[in-house]
Amino acid sequence: MFAVALLLLSFQTVEKTHTVTTDDYFSLSYLSSCAVSPSGSYAAWTEGRWDEDLDKRNTDIWIVDTNVPNATPLRLTFDEAYDGSLQWAENDAWLYFSSRRGSKSDDVPRNGKKQVWRIKPNGSQLMAVTRLESGVEEWSLSSDGNRVYYVISDEEQVDDDWKRLRKEHDDLVYGHGLVDYSELWKLDLVTWKHSLLWDEDRVIKYFSPSPDATEIAIITTPDTRLITNEGWSELGIYDVATKETNVLKDTLWRADAPSPYGWVESPEWSSDGTRIAFSVDFDGYPRNMFVATFGDDETQIQKVHRALNDTLGTSPVWAPNRNDLLYIAERGTIRPLLRVANVGNGNQGETTEVISNGLLCWDFSIARYTGECIAVVGTQSTLTAVVRVEEASSALELANPNSHTSNWKFPNIEVVQWTANDGTVIEGVLELPYGYKINSDPPLPMYVHLHGGPTSTVSKALDFSMYGRGLYSSDGWAVFSPNYRGSTGYGDAFVTDLIGRENDIEVSDILAGVDAMIARNIADPDKLAVGGWSNGGYLTNCIIAETDRFKVASSGAGVFEQTMQWSIEDTPGHVVNYAQGLPWEVADELQRMSPLFEADNITTPTIIHVGAGDARVPAEQSKALFRALHDYLDVPTQLILYPGTGHGLSKLSHRKAKIEWDKAWLNHWINLPTVDKTGY
Numbered sequence: 001m002f003a004v005a006l007l008l009l010s011f012q013t014v015e016k017t018h019t020v021t022t023d024d025y026f027s028l029s030y031l032s033s034c035a036v037s038p039s040g041s042y043a044a045w046t047e048g049r050w051d052e053d054l055d056k057r058n059t060d061i062w063i064v065d066t067n068v069p070n071a072t073p074l075r076l077t078f079d080e081a082y083d084g085s086l087q088w089a090e091n092d093a094w095l096y097f098s099s100r101r102g103s104k105s106d107d108v109p110r111n112g113k114k115q116v117w118r119i120k121p122n123g124s125q126l127m128a129v130t131r132l133e134s135g136v137e138e139w140s141l142s143s144d145g146n147r148v149y150y151v152i153s154d155e156e157q158v159d160d161d162w163k164r165l166r167k168e169h170d171d172l173v174y175g176h177g178l179v180d181y182s183e184l185w186k187l188d189l190v191t192w193k194h195s196l197l198w199d200e201d202r203v204i205k206y207f208s209p210s211p212d213a214t215e216i217a218i219i220t221t222p223d224t225r226l227i228t229n230e231g232w233s234e235l236g237i238y239d240v241a242t243k244e245t246n247v248l249k250d251t252l253w254r255a256d257a258p259s260p261y262g263w264v265e266s267p268e269w270s271s272d273g274t275r276i277a278f279s280v281d282f283d284g285y286p287r288n289m290f291v292a293t294f295g296d297d298e299t300q301i302q303k304v305h306r307a308l309n310d311t312l313g314t315s316p317v318w319a320p321n322r323n324d325l326l327y328i329a330e331r332g333t334i335r336p337l338l339r340v341a342n343v344g345n346g347n348q349g350e351t352t353e354v355i356s357n358g359l360l361c362w363d364f365s366i367a368r369y370t371g372e373c374i375a376v377v378g379t380q381s382t383l384t385a386v387v388r389v390e391e392a393s394s395a396l397e398l399a400n401p402n403s404h405t406s407n408w409k410f411p412n413i414e415v416v417q418w419t420a421n422d423g424t425v426i427e428g429v430l431e432l433p434y435g436y437k438i439n440s441d442p443p444l445p446m447y448v449h450l451h452g453g454p455t456s457t458v459s460k461a462l463d464f465s466m467y468g469r470g471l472y473s474s475d476g477w478a479v480f481s482p483n484y485r486g487s488t489g490y491g492d493a494f495v496t497d498l499i500g501r502e503n504d505i506e507v508s509d510i511l512a513g514v515d516a517m518i519a520r521n522i523a524d525p526d527k528l529a530v531g532g533w534s535n536g537g538y539l540t541n542c543i544i545a546e547t548d549r550f551k552v553a554s555s556g557a558g559v560f561e562q563t564m565q566w567s568i569e570d571t572p573g574h575v576v577n578y579a580q581g582l583p584w585e586v587a588d589e590l591q592r593m594s595p596l597f598e599a600d601n602i603t604t605p606t607i608i609h610v611g612a613g614d615a616r617v618p619a620e621q622s623k624a625l626f627r628a629l630h631d632y633l634d635v636p637t638q639l640i641l642y643p644g645t646g647h648g649l650s651k652l653s654h655r656k657a658k659i660e661w662d663k664a665w666l667n668h669w670i671n672l673p674t675v676d677k678t679g680y
Helices: 163-168 492-496 505-519 535-546 562-568 573-579 587-593 595-601 619-632 652-670
Strands: 029-036 042-051 056-065 084-088 095-099 115-119 139-141 147-157 178-188 194-198 203-209 215-221 234-239 244-247 263-269 275-281 288-294 299-304 325-330 337-340 351-355 360-366 373-378 385-391 394-399 412-419 425-432 444-450 478-483 523-533 552-556 606-611 637-642
Touching: 029 084, 029 373, 029 385, 042 084, 042 385, 042 394, 056 095, 056 394, 084 139, 139 203, 147 163, 147 203, 178 203, 178 215, 194 215, 203 263, 215 263, 215 275, 234 263, 234 275, 288 325, 325 360, 351 360, 351 373, 373 394, 412 505, 425 505, 444 505, 444 535, 478 505, 505 523, 505 535, 523 535, 523 652, 535 552, 535 595, 535 606, 552 652, 562 573, 562 587, 562 619, 573 587, 595 619, 606 619, 606 652, 619 637, 637 652
Parallel strands: 029 360, 444 478, 444 523, 523 552, 552 606, 606 637
Antiparallel strands: 029 042, 042 056, 084 095, 095 115, 139 147, 147 178, 178 194, 203 215, 215 234, 234 244, 263 275, 275 288, 288 299, 325 337, 337 351, 360 373, 373 385, 385 394, 412 425, 425 478
C-alpha cells in the first residue's frame, strides 16, 4: 500500500528549474476517462495530447496490467480518431470503444463517422463492430458482451397541417417541423444481425439496457434542440417483448422541484435489474440524483439525499453486485468519491468516502467481479494520474503521463477564505508564483479568474488552463479564483442564494475577496486585473461596469444583455431560472441583471473573446460589448472572434492565440515586463 505522500515523492525530490511557458501548456497530456476490466486485471484510459499538425487535441487509448508491479503502460491506438467511451466485455476479452477513423472521402467504417470498435488488451485485432454509413450516436455494450445497442437518427416531418408546404419548399430552413427522430437498434455479436428495437417520434438522449436485456431505460426529448431537454425530457422503461414504454412519473423533478427546467440524465441499472439511478441537472439549482425501484405492483421513486454540504459532481453509478451508489462530490475545493449504501425502496444507508484526503477525483471505474477501484486523480501539487485505490487516503500510481513536468516551477496553491458583506464565509483558490513568500515579498499584480457556470466551482487541483490558471504565475501574477455565491460545493442554499440576485450578490462576494487579498498584503491594489469565460465573462462585464478599480480585463463569451440572451441562446432556462420569470414577466429584473445598462461607467481596457459559432452565449453579446466600448465610449478594446468555433476553443491555434493575446494585453496595461516570450 502506498500512501498519498509516497505517490507524490518522485515530484517532490526533483529540483525545480523550469519556468513554465505558453508552449509548455501544449506539451501536457489530459486524462479524461478510465475503465477497469471486469476482473480488475487491466486499467484502460483515454489520454488527450495536442497535435500541432491536426491543430487539435486527439485522444488515444492506453492500458496497463494492474497485476504487474511497476508495469509499463501500453498504447493501444494511434490514429487521428478521437477514441473514447470505453466499455469492457466479459472475461476481459475485448475493450470496446467509439472512434471516428478516416475521413469522409474514405469507405465505411473509416469514413470519419463515429463507429463502435474493439481491440484486444494486448493491442491486437483492432476491428470495427458497427459499419454504418451514417455512423452511430449513443451506444452501449450488453452486460454479457454479446450485443451492442446503438442509436441512429433519420429526419422526418412532423405530421401537422403544414407538412405539405414544408415538403414543397424543402430548400428552406424551418424553426420546427423537421426532426431527426431516433431509432434504437441491436447488433447481435454472435450472428452479426441488426434488429430495430425502438422507433418512436422522439429523440434519444441517453439509454441503458437492463442486465437481462429485457428492458431498456430511455431518456428522450421531443426534438434535437437543447431547449426541449429543459423540462420536456422524460425517462421511460421500454419492454423489449411487448414493445411498450412506461414513462416514469416526474413529480419529484418537475412539479416538486424548485424549477421545472431540469435535464434528466444518465440512467443506469443496478446489477440485479431491480432499480434505476439517474440524475437531474438544473441551471441555478443543485443537481440531484434519483432512484426508481421496480416492484411487482408499483414503482417507487425516491430522491437520494447528498451528504453534508456536498454537491453532486457526476451522475451516480451502481457498485457492482450491490445496491450502493457511487458518485464524485464537489465539497468546497475538493472532489471526494463517495458511496451511499443500500439505496432503494425509499431508503438509503450511510455515506462513506472511497477517495478523500487530498486526492481530487475526476473519474473512476469499479471492477465488476472484484470491486477494485481505478481512478483518475490529482492533487494541488501534482497533475492527474491513473491510480488504483487502496483505501480512502491511499492510492498506487499506475500511470503518470506528465512525468516530464517534474522539474517545473508550479505555482504555490492555497485555499483562502474571507467574509462577505452579509457575513457569509466565502472561499476561493489562490495561486502564487513559485517560491513567493507572503509578507516577505512585495504585493503582486493580481488576476481575478472568474469561473463559468455559475453552477460550478474551482477546485484546489493543480491546473493549467487557457483562462490563466497555472500559466500567469510564471509572469509574476497572483491568480485569485473566488467561489462566489451560486458556486457548488458549499451547500444547496449557497447555490440558490444567487437566484434573483445575479449582478449583485456574487459581484459583492468577489470584490470582498479582492479587498481581503489586498489586506493580506498579497495583491497590489494598483495592479488588479479581472477575466473569465462564459459566466466568468458575464461577471467580468458586470464588474467593470460596477467599478474602475481594475486596470485591465479579459471578457470571454460573456453575456452583456439578458433579454437578448434569453432570445438567442440554446438553453434559455438558465435566464428564466435566475430572473425568476420570462422576459414579459420580469423585464425590470432582466435589465437590472444586464451590464449593458451601466456600460457608461466602463473605463477598463477590455479584450473580448468569443467563438463565432457559439450557441450558448452567441457572438452578438460580445459584439454588443465591443460596439459600446469601441464605438461609443472610447474605451481601449480588442474583439477577437474565433471562426468555426462554439462555446469552447478546441483548436490549438485558437487557444494559443487567446493565451498570448491575454498575456500581452494584461501585461501591457499593468506595465509588466513580459517574462514568457513565447509567441512574441
